[in-house]
Amino acid sequence: MLDWTQVLTYIKGRLSLPSTYLEKNDKELIDWIKLTAIPEFSTYFPDVEWTSVLPTNANYKVPGKTNIYRFFDEEQLDIYGIKNCYFSLSSSYISGHPPLGAMSFDDLPCWSLSVFKSRFFEPFSNFNKNYLFIPPNQVRVLPDANSENFVVEYEREQPPDLRKIYPSLKRLFMDLALANVGIMIGSMRSHYGDGRLSTPFGEIPLSGSDLKTEYTDMKREIIEKMADESLPPIVIDIG
Numbered sequence: 574m575l576d577w578t579q580v581l582t583y584i585k586g587r588l589s590l591p592s593t594y595l596e597k598n599d600k601e602l603i604d605w606i607k608l609t610a611i612p613e614f615s616t617y618f619p620d621v622e623w624t625s626v627l628p629t630n631a632n633y634k635v636p637g638k639t640n641i642y643r644f645f646d647e648e649q650l651d652i653y654g655i656k657n658c659y660f661s662l663s664s665s666y667i668s669g670h671p672p673l674g675a676m677s678f679d680d681l682p683c684w685s686l687s688v689f690k691s692r693f694f695e696p697f698s699n700f701n702k703n704y705l706f707i708p709p710n711q712v713r714v715l716p717d718a719n720s721e722n723f724v725v726e727y728e729r730e731q732p733p734d735l736r737k738i739y740p741s742l743k744r745l746f747m748d749l750a751l752a753n754v755g756i757m758i759g760s761m762r763s764h765y766g767d768g769r770l771s772t773p774f775g776e777i778p779l780s781g782s783d784l785k786t787e788y789t790d791m792k793r794e795i796i797e798k799m800a801d802e803s804l805p806p807i808v809i810d811i812g
Contacts, residue, residue, distance in 0.1 A: 575735045575743045577603055583747045584754050596761050602754060607733050610750040612651070613796070617803040619653050619728035620737045622646065626725055628718045640717040643710055644725045651730040655706040658714070659724040745799065752792035759785030 581599055588595060597605070626644050627633050635641040646652055705713040712725060731737055738746050762781025 575738050575740075575746065577735065579743075580606065580735070580747055580750055584751050587751055588755060588758055596758055597754075605754060605757060606750045609753040610746065611731050611733065613753075614738075614746050614749055614799070615651075615653070615730040617799040618731070618738075618742055620650075620731050621656065621726065622729055623724055623726050625722060626712070626718075627722050629720050635711060640715060641707065641711050641713045642718070644712060644727070645710060646727075646729055648732060650732065652708070652710050653728040653730070655704065655712060655725055655727050657726040658702070658704040658712065659726070660702050660718070661721055661723075745795065745802070749792065749795050749799075752788045752795055755788030756785055756792065759783075759788060 577599075581602060584602065585595060595602075624644050624646065626642050628642060633642045633644070635643060702718065703715045705715075706727075707713055714723075735746075759781050763785060
């Protein structure tokens, strides 16, 4: 699992001057990455969470609205959108969904056909519920959910402890964090006129403008890569 120790070690290994000097301490680096890299990364690879909505509870009701409800993220992270809402099976039953599963292998073909017909018909049923996300944390349900509890599956910003970033995306996030810190450090060093820093180890060239340009280009490439990798796979049926 990715953690801040790994991220900071990676960044310092790439950005520190030969004296291991870096203009920002660990807390300042983490705060900057939380402000920049995490929201940018989450735009392409958001975290997915679930939460319940209780229409009869006043905390979930929007005053003056009969079919709009609030839902809450336990960590109070920014919510990007709704993936799905899960209601009771009542509308499915009305659409013909069998109440029980197949009781035997011989029953399976008829049961499967009934499920298919129900799922096909349900979107056109007057009892089917539709939903719409209203930022920052509301959902409109039509027809009204009334007293029926339901579950919202939603996309949100990645948690700040990095625990939900997939292992396959760790390097991509660390590169994005590095690029953002590199741009900041490059901007700071360029204020010294790209001169040289006197240290106990001798004078060290700052090269702030070059650093800023390098990591600006790097960030552009990372954004393009995230945009490509976040696209759903395309399946071509040749037959």
